[in-house]
Amino acid sequence: MTAIKAVAVYCGALHGAEPKYRAAAYEFGRQLAHSNIDLIFGGGSVGLMGVVSQGVADGGGRAIGVITRMLVAREAANGHLTRLEVVESMHERKQRMFELADAFVALPGGVGTVDETIEVITWRQLGLHDKPIVIVDQDGYWQPLEQLMRHVVRSGFALASLHGLYSIVPSISDVLNTLQAAPPPAIPDKPEKT
Numbered sequence: 001m002t003a004i005k006a007v008a009v010y011c012g013a014l015h016g017a018e019p020k021y022r023a024a025a026y027e028f029g030r031q032l033a034h035s036n037i038d039l040i041f042g043g044g045s046v047g048l049m050g051v052v053s054q055g056v057a058d059g060g061g062r063a064i065g066v067i068t069r070m071l072v073a074r075e076a077a078n079g080h081l082t083r084l085e086v087v088e089s090m091h092e093r094k095q096r097m098f099e100l101a102d103a104f105v106a107l108p109g110g111v112g113t114v115d116e117t118i119e120v121i122t123w124r125q126l127g128l129h130d131k132p133i134v135i136v137d138q139d140g141y142w143q144p145l146e147q148l149m150r151h152v153v154r155s156g157f158a159l160a161s162l163h164g165l166y167s168i169v170p171s172i173s174d175v176l177n178t179l180q181a182a183p184p185p186a187i188p189d190k191p192e193k194t
Helices: 019-034 047-058 090-100 111-125 143-154 160-165 172-181
Strands: 006-010 038-041 063-068 083-087 103-106 133-136 167-169
Touching: 006 090, 006 111, 019 038, 019 047, 019 172, 038 047, 038 090, 047 063, 063 090, 083 090, 090 111, 103 111, 103 172, 111 133, 111 160, 133 172, 143 160, 167 172
Parallel strands: 006 038, 006 103, 038 063, 063 083, 103 133, 133 167
Antiparallel strands: none
């Protein structure tokens, strides 16, 4: 069993077209707070990022934001966080979120969310870490990504073991149990500086 103390959550800087995404993000924030697990996220108060952090705050939990100087105004840096770290680049932002987190969870989101999710999967594939990665496939949101991953394997550009690098769950109610059931990391979490 893995001891999860902090989870990096990747999710949209917009709310998405469906109110259910907002409701799930808020509920997940509350679950993190009630489980005494810190939220590590992009630090903004906009979109699902803001919603999940509001759920954490309303639940009495801790939220640590990591934001770039450029995005402080654009993503309206969140003012009710336990801590906000301002870094210079997106590379530093992703690296710092990685360092602070014991696991990663992807909620619905846009290109940035896809980028962050693929990067931690890639780092795990390269043996740079062994932290759990959970993708929340709410109403099939992430099925196109899963189809792409299957296509990559079928086309001979990755081994079938690629699918074992992450877990896909149908709803936020499955995330914490999936994380807790993950085996302890077998390799150190020291990705190269990007």
